[in-house]
Amino acid sequence: MTYAVIFRATINKLDKDYDDMVQQLRKLAFEQYNCQEFIAYSEGNEEIAVSYWQSLEDIANWKANTSHLYAQKLGGEKWYQAYRVQVTEILRDYQSK
Template identity: 45%
Template sequence: MYAVIFKAVLNKRDSRYFETAERLRQLAKVKYGCLDFIAFTDDDREIAISYWPSREQIAAWKDDPEHRQAQHLGRTNWYRSYKVEVVKIEREYRND
């Protein structure tokens, strides 16, 4: 399993930002096999973590046309800066 960690410093968020984020979250899960997607915002910082079965699914998601359009809007409007990390999960511990 893999995780994509998206960290951003926010510039501004508008109604389109929230609509786009929700739409993309659903698209990632339904069309590309994202297992889980969580996001947190604190003041002007955001972190989102998505979980994926394979790197191929991550790559397909990255190249989705709607996602690419949102990436452009993120660079030009919504984020001052951002960083993406793709990590392989070696081990998981749980206490449900």
């Protein structure tokens, strides 16, 4: 099974601390929590990030990581006006070439 975590946010103000935190957390997600892929885009004041995982347990452990919890706190306090997280199971996966 493969799962996706979809993070959607309305940006308040992103700064250098945000950029540093994102780099640190991406590395951690791949190295310690079996994240398979992580894609993020922003346009205007909207951000969307989609990450792919092997198990719900990996996602739960990632969510409970102390560095990630701290980032969530900062996100709610200064980086984002609002955010939404959705976890979904990938039912079909196909591609061209």
